[in-house]
Amino acid sequence: MHSDDVALLRSPGVPTVSPDGRMAVVAVTRADLGGDADRSRLWAVPTDGSAPARPLTTGARDTDPVFSPDGRWVAYRAADPDGRPQLHLLPTAGGAPRQLTAHPLGAGRPVWSPDSRRLAYTARVPQVDRSGADRAAQPPWLVTTLRWQADGVGVVTDRRRHVFVLDLPPDGEDDAAPLPRPRQVTDGAADDADVTWSPDGAELAFVSARHARADRDRVRDVYAVPAAGGTLRRVTDGRAECSRPAYDPAGRWIWLTARPDLGPDGLDAAGRGATLCRVRATGGAPEPVLDPAGTDRGDPTPGTVLAGGAALLGVRRAGAVELLRVPLDGGPTATLVDGPFTVHGVAAAGGVVVATVGHDRSAGELVAVTPGRRRLLTGFGRALGATGRLHRGAGRAVRGPGGGELRGRVTAPDGPGPHPVLLVLHDGPHRQDGWALSVDTQALVSAGYAVVRCDPRGSAGHGEAHARAVLGAGGAVDADDAVAFLDAVLADPALDADRVGVAGTGYGGWLAGVLTGRTTRFAAAVVESAFTDAWGPEQVLGEDPPARLGDVRTPTLVVHGDEDRRYPAEQAARRYTDLRRRGVPAELLLFPGEGADIGGTGRPRHRQARLGHLLRWWARWLPVGDPAGGHAGRGREPLTVRATRSD
Structure with a gap:
C-alpha cells in the first residue's frame, strides 16, 4: 500500500435499515487529497442483494443517517466543507433534502420519536461568542473543574452539550415556510449524551454526570426528562459508568451498556468490561445481562439496538469484535458474526439485521446477517483491493x-x-x-x-x-x-x-x-x-x-x-x-x-x-x-x- 492509496480507502459507518427491512442506508467516508478534507455521502443498499449500492446524497459531509419509524424520511447530519454539521431531512419517496437546524457549534446525531414527528439530539450551547478570527480579543476562560477540555473540541467549560427536541413541520407545508425552533430540554454545567425516546414518546432518557463528585470519578448515570421539558430524574444508582440507553418496547426496562460497579470512589474502571445491562425505567441499579468479567462491548453503534425481542451488540473477543444477539427474555445468546472480523456497526428492522463488518484487509462492507449465513451487500473496498497491495x-x-x-x-x-x-x-x-x-x-x-x-x-x-x-x-x-x-x-x-x-x-x-x-x-x-x-x-x-x-x-x-x-x-x-x-x-x-x-x-x-x-x-x-x-x-x-x- 502506498501513501497515495489513502485516497482509495472507503470507510462505511453505522447503517440504518428501513422499517420494512428492504433498504439500508449508510454513510461512506473517503479522503479527498486534493481538497485536503474527508468527504462522505449517503448510499442506499438493498438488503436482499438484488442491486448494487447507489449514491443517495451528494453533500460534502453527510453522516449519521436514521430512518423514521414510518419509513417516510431519512434524517442525517450534513455540513459544508468548512461548516458545522446540521440536521437535514430527506424524503424517501424522492425530493431534495431540507436543513432543519442552525446551531453555531453544530448538531449531534438525530434520534426519531416513535410517532416520526419529532427529532431529539444533542448540541453544544455556547455561553460566549468565540467565533471571531482574532482569538486574542476573546474573553478568558475561567476553569474550575478537572474536565475542562476534550480532544477535537478544545475548552468545553462555556459550551456544554445539551438535549434538544425539534418538531417537524406539518405535512404539506411549503419547504420555504420557517421551521419551528428547536426546544432545549436540559441545561446546566454537565455534558449530556446518548439521548433516546420512551415508547410512548413522552420521555427522553440520556446519559450525564451531574452528581457531586462528577469532576473526580468515572460515574455516568442515565437520566430521564419529559420530552416537553421539565424536572430531571436520575434513573441509575450513581455507581456505574453508563452509556447508550434504549427503552424496551413495553417501556418497563432501559437496556444500556455499562461498567456496573466502579467501587466506593467511582474510579475502579480500569480493565473493567463495558457490558450489556438493564435497569428498571422507574429507577434502580443496572443489572448485568452478560458477565462483565468476560464481556467488553467494542462496536461504535451509537445506541443499544433492540429488535426482534433481542439486543444486538459487538463484543471484543481475542482481537475480533463479534456480533451477539441477546434475547431480552433471558434465552441463550447467539453469535451472528465471529472469526477474524470486526463489527463496526449494526442496525435491524423488518426482520433483517445489517452490520458493517471489516477485517485486516477491509475497512468494512455491509453484510446482511441471519443465523448461519452472511450475505455481502457492498463492494466499497473494491478499488483499494484491486491494487493488489493489501x-x-x-x-x-x-x-x-x-x-x-x-x-x-x-x-x-x-x-x-x-x-x-x-x-x-x-x-x-x-x-x-x-x-x-x-x-x-x-x-x-x-x-x-x-x-x-x-x-x-x-x-x-x-x-x-x-x-x-x-x-x-x-x-x-x-x-x-x-x-x-x-x-x-x-x-x-x-x-x-x-x-x-x-x-x-x-x-x-x-x-x-x-x-x-x-x-x-x-x-x-x-x-x-x-x-x-x-x-x-x-x-x-x-x-x-x-x-x-x-x-x-x-x-x-x-x-x-x-x-x-x-x-x-x-x-x-x-x-x-x-x-x-x-x-x-x-x-x-x-x-x-x-x-x-x-x-x-x-x-x-x-x-x-x-x-x-x-x-x-x-x-x-x-x-x-x-x-x-x-x-x-x-x-x-x-x-x-x-x-x-x-x-
Missing part, C-alpha cells in the same frame, strides 16, 4: 511469561525473507489489536517490513483478569508480554531477528519508550501521541516504571499533534529535547492543528505526510531497499525537526 495477517498464539496465552498477528511481505521486523504496540492499554484494516500495517508491509502486533496483558478482549493485570505493574508485565510474543514469532526464519524496530501510539508509544529504556536491541523507535512525563500514568499503572529516559540510546522519531488535548504537545517536545541533549539521534514530527489520532482523524494530507515520514524514518534506520510509497504528502506539511546521523 496483505493478509496470520494469527499467532504463544505462551506468555505469566503463564497465560498471548495472542497477536504477524503481517509479512511476500517472499521468503528474512524481512526486517517492526513491533507495533496499540493504544490503550485497555484496547485490542484486532482484525481491522490498519493503513500503517499495510504501508509498512508493502515497504518490505514484517509487522508484529499483539495484545499484552492490559489489553481488552481477553477477559477482565488479563486487562487488569497491569494495575500497579504497568511497564513491567505488559512489556514482558510484548517481548515474549516478539521473541516467539522471531523463530520464523522469514523474520530477521537481528533487524527489529519498535513503534507505538498513545499508551503504545509510552510502552515503546519503556522498551527502549530497557534494551538496545531495537534499531529505532517511533513514539507517537504518547504520554511521556514521568514515564507513564503512574497513578494507574504503577509507581516505578522499569526504565528511565536516561537509559535510552535508541534513535527515536517523536510524532505529535500540536492541539492534542490528551497528552499536550510540550511533552513530545520535552522528550525530543532530552534525547537530543544526550546525543541520541532524534526527530520531532509536529502536526499543526491535529489532536491525538493523527493517523485516523487527521487531515488527509497530514495522514499522507505522516505515512511518508514513517517510511522515510524506517528506511534510514532499518533499510530494506527502496520502500514503496516513501514520499511525503503535498500541501500543508508538518513541522519536522531533524537530527542527522552524525548528531
Whole structure:
C-alpha cells in the first residue's frame, strides 16, 4: 500500500435499515487529497442483494443517517466543507433534502420519536461568542473543574452539550415556510449524551454526570426528562459508568451498556468490561445481562439496538469484535458474526439485521446477517483491493511469561525473507489489536517490513483478569508480554531477528519508550501521541516504571499533534529535547492543528505526510531497499525537526 492509496480507502459507518427491512442506508467516508478534507455521502443498499449500492446524497459531509419509524424520511447530519454539521431531512419517496437546524457549534446525531414527528439530539450551547478570527480579543476562560477540555473540541467549560427536541413541520407545508425552533430540554454545567425516546414518546432518557463528585470519578448515570421539558430524574444508582440507553418496547426496562460497579470512589474502571445491562425505567441499579468479567462491548453503534425481542451488540473477543444477539427474555445468546472480523456497526428492522463488518484487509462492507449465513451487500473496498497491495495477517498464539496465552498477528511481505521486523504496540492499554484494516500495517508491509502486533496483558478482549493485570505493574508485565510474543514469532526464519524496530501510539508509544529504556536491541523507535512525563500514568499503572529516559540510546522519531488535548504537545517536545541533549539521534514530527489520532482523524494530507515520514524514518534506520510509497504528502506539511546521523 502506498501513501497515495489513502485516497482509495472507503470507510462505511453505522447503517440504518428501513422499517420494512428492504433498504439500508449508510454513510461512506473517503479522503479527498486534493481538497485536503474527508468527504462522505449517503448510499442506499438493498438488503436482499438484488442491486448494487447507489449514491443517495451528494453533500460534502453527510453522516449519521436514521430512518423514521414510518419509513417516510431519512434524517442525517450534513455540513459544508468548512461548516458545522446540521440536521437535514430527506424524503424517501424522492425530493431534495431540507436543513432543519442552525446551531453555531453544530448538531449531534438525530434520534426519531416513535410517532416520526419529532427529532431529539444533542448540541453544544455556547455561553460566549468565540467565533471571531482574532482569538486574542476573546474573553478568558475561567476553569474550575478537572474536565475542562476534550480532544477535537478544545475548552468545553462555556459550551456544554445539551438535549434538544425539534418538531417537524406539518405535512404539506411549503419547504420555504420557517421551521419551528428547536426546544432545549436540559441545561446546566454537565455534558449530556446518548439521548433516546420512551415508547410512548413522552420521555427522553440520556446519559450525564451531574452528581457531586462528577469532576473526580468515572460515574455516568442515565437520566430521564419529559420530552416537553421539565424536572430531571436520575434513573441509575450513581455507581456505574453508563452509556447508550434504549427503552424496551413495553417501556418497563432501559437496556444500556455499562461498567456496573466502579467501587466506593467511582474510579475502579480500569480493565473493567463495558457490558450489556438493564435497569428498571422507574429507577434502580443496572443489572448485568452478560458477565462483565468476560464481556467488553467494542462496536461504535451509537445506541443499544433492540429488535426482534433481542439486543444486538459487538463484543471484543481475542482481537475480533463479534456480533451477539441477546434475547431480552433471558434465552441463550447467539453469535451472528465471529472469526477474524470486526463489527463496526449494526442496525435491524423488518426482520433483517445489517452490520458493517471489516477485517485486516477491509475497512468494512455491509453484510446482511441471519443465523448461519452472511450475505455481502457492498463492494466499497473494491478499488483499494484491486491494487493488489493489501496483505493478509496470520494469527499467532504463544505462551506468555505469566503463564497465560498471548495472542497477536504477524503481517509479512511476500517472499521468503528474512524481512526486517517492526513491533507495533496499540493504544490503550485497555484496547485490542484486532482484525481491522490498519493503513500503517499495510504501508509498512508493502515497504518490505514484517509487522508484529499483539495484545499484552492490559489489553481488552481477553477477559477482565488479563486487562487488569497491569494495575500497579504497568511497564513491567505488559512489556514482558510484548517481548515474549516478539521473541516467539522471531523463530520464523522469514523474520530477521537481528533487524527489529519498535513503534507505538498513545499508551503504545509510552510502552515503546519503556522498551527502549530497557534494551538496545531495537534499531529505532517511533513514539507517537504518547504520554511521556514521568514515564507513564503512574497513578494507574504503577509507581516505578522499569526504565528511565536516561537509559535510552535508541534513535527515536517523536510524532505529535500540536492541539492534542490528551497528552499536550510540550511533552513530545520535552522528550525530543532530552534525547537530543544526550546525543541520541532524534526527530520531532509536529502536526499543526491535529489532536491525538493523527493517523485516523487527521487531515488527509497530514495522514499522507505522516505515512511518508514513517517510511522515510524506517528506511534510514532499518533499510530494506527502496520502500514503496516513501514520499511525503503535498500541501500543508508538518513541522519536522531533524537530527542527522552524525548528531
